[in-house]
Amino acid sequence: xxxWLFGFLAALSIVSALGVILQANPVHSLLAxxxxxxxxxxxxxxxxxxxxxFIQAIVYAGAIMILFLFVIWLLNLQAEAxxxxxxLARRFFGAIAAAALMGELFAILSRAPSGGNLExxxxxxxxxxxxxxxxxxxxxxxxxxxxxxxxxxxxxIALARRPAGARDGAVAPPRAAGSR
Amino acid sequence: xxxxxxYMALSAALFAIGVAGVVLRRNVIVMxxxxxxxxxxxxxxxVALGRGFGTADxxxxxxxxxxxxxxxxxxxxxxxxxxxxxxxxxxxxxxxxMRW
Numbered sequence: 001x002x003x004w005l006f007g008f009l010a011a012l013s014i015v016s017a018l019g020v021i022l023q024a025n026p027v028h029s030l031l032a033x034x035x036x037x038x039x040x041x042x043x044x045x046x047x048x049x050x051x052x053x054f055i056q057a058i059v060y061a062g063a064i065m066i067l068f069l070f071v072i073w074l075l076n077l078q079a080e081a082x083x084x085x086x087x088l089a090r091r092f093f094g095a096i097a098a099a100a101l102m103g104e105l106f107a108i109l110s111r112a113p114s115g116g117n118l119e120x121x122x123x124x125x126x127x128x129x130x131x132x133x134x135x136x137x138x139x140x141x142x143x144x145x146x147x148x149x150x151x152x153x154x155x156x157i158a159l160a161r162r163p164a165g166a167r168d169g170a171v172a173p174p175r176a177a178g179s180r
Numbered sequence: 181x182x183x184x185x186x187y188m189a190l191s192a193a194l195f196a197i198g199v200a201g202v203v204l205r206r207n208v209i210v211m212x213x214x215x216x217x218x219x220x221x222x223x224x225x226x227v228a229l230g231r232g233f234g235t236a237d238x239x240x241x242x243x244x245x246x247x248x249x250x251x252x253x254x255x256x257x258x259x260x261x262x263x264x265x266x267x268x269x270x271x272x273x274x275x276x277x278m279r280w
Contacts, residue, residue, distance in 0.1 A: 001181070001182055003182055006182045006186060010186070010190045013190065013194060014190070014193055014194065014197070017193075017194050017197040017198070017217055018197060020197075020201060020210070020213055020214065020217060021197060021198075021200055021201035021204060021205060021210070021214060026207060026209050026210055026213075029210050029213055030213060033213050033216065033217065036194070036217065036220065037220060040194075040220055040223070040224055043187070043190075043224060043227075044224075044227055046182075047187070047227050047228060047231050048231055049227045049230075049231075049239050049242075051239075052227065052239050052242055052243065055243070055246060056223075056246065059246055059250065060220075060246055060249070063250070064216075064249065064250055064253050067253055067254065067257060068209065068212075068213065068253065068257065071209065071257045071260060071261065072209060074261065075260070075261070075264050075270065077207070077209065077270070090203075091204055094200065094203035094204045095200060095203075095204065097199075097203060098196050098197070098199050098200035098203060098204075099196070101195075101196050101199055102192060102193060102195075102196030105192035105195060105196060106189060106192055109185075109188040109189070109191075109192055109225075110185065110188075110189075112188065114183070114184035114185055114188065114228075114229065114232045115184060115229065115231075115232025115233035115234065116184070116232060117231060117232050117233065117234045118181040118182075118183065118184075118231075118232075119181065120231050121234055124231070124234075124236060125236070125239060129236050130236060130239055130240065130243070133236050133237065133240050134240055134243065137237075137240075138240050138244075141244060145244060145247045145248070148247070148248065148251050149247065149250070149251055151251075152250075152251035152252075152254045152255050153254070155255050155258070156254040156255050156257070156258035157258075159255065159258035159259055159261070159262050160257075160258040160261045160262060162265075
């Protein structure tokens with residue numbers, strides 16, 4: 001991947017990541033997050049991890065984000081307060097803490113060993129290579145993951161189900177504005 | 181070619197933005213999205229370091245992270261639905277049932 005393309009994708013992902021936390025409307029936050037995920041997917045492909053990039057675009061940006069969108073629509077949250085909520089002191093210290101964390105991460109990661117291999121080996125991110133690893137060394141983890149997904153399906157149905165005897169209407173009417 | 185360190189810097193920046201989102205926002209769904217952002221930043225670091233060391237293990241870990249994120253999103257959003265049904269809000273400041 002040429003450096004200018006990396007620079008463009010990095011700027012795009014950072015701007016859209018800022019959009020996630022700065023947009024007042026959750027739907028706009030979500031669309032910014034999809035943009036970030038797609039930019040990172042292209043970065044994956046540029047790193048040689050082609051299969052993973054497409055999985056990221058299809059599963060993450062496609063399926064998981066649609067799940068978020070459905071819940072936002074279901075709960076009718078399109079008009080929520082943005083970052084303005086909360087006390088000033090907490091926002092101030094939150095921003096300071098995040099900036100300090102970023103500085104810390106830069107300081108630590110700049111000293112971390114990075115291997116120094118700039119070219120991906122042949123067949124590095126191919127499905128074949130990934131599957132050989134997934135179904136040999138990581139077979140147990142793979143099977144445990146399938147159990148986890150099953151548990152998640154059953155658990156989310158159990159959690160989101162209406163309790164027995166509940167009325168078959170929509171969610172309860174919103175409270176009066178003054179009671180918030 | 182782009183050095184691995186650049187990817188690590190981008191990953192650190194995305195992670196810090198995610199932390200800022202969790203700390204600054206009070207809407208639980210947006211906090212959740214910020215967590216996804218942090219997971220994604222770590223995924224980027226995994227893939228970049230995997231290339232740096234010439235091993236595909238980093239990609240396999242990212243594969244698992246995506247799977248776990250899917251499970252986490254399903255369960256978390258179901259919890260949010262249940263909370264919204266009983267409390268009519270998903271503002272983290274108003275959900276103080278377990279606060280002593």
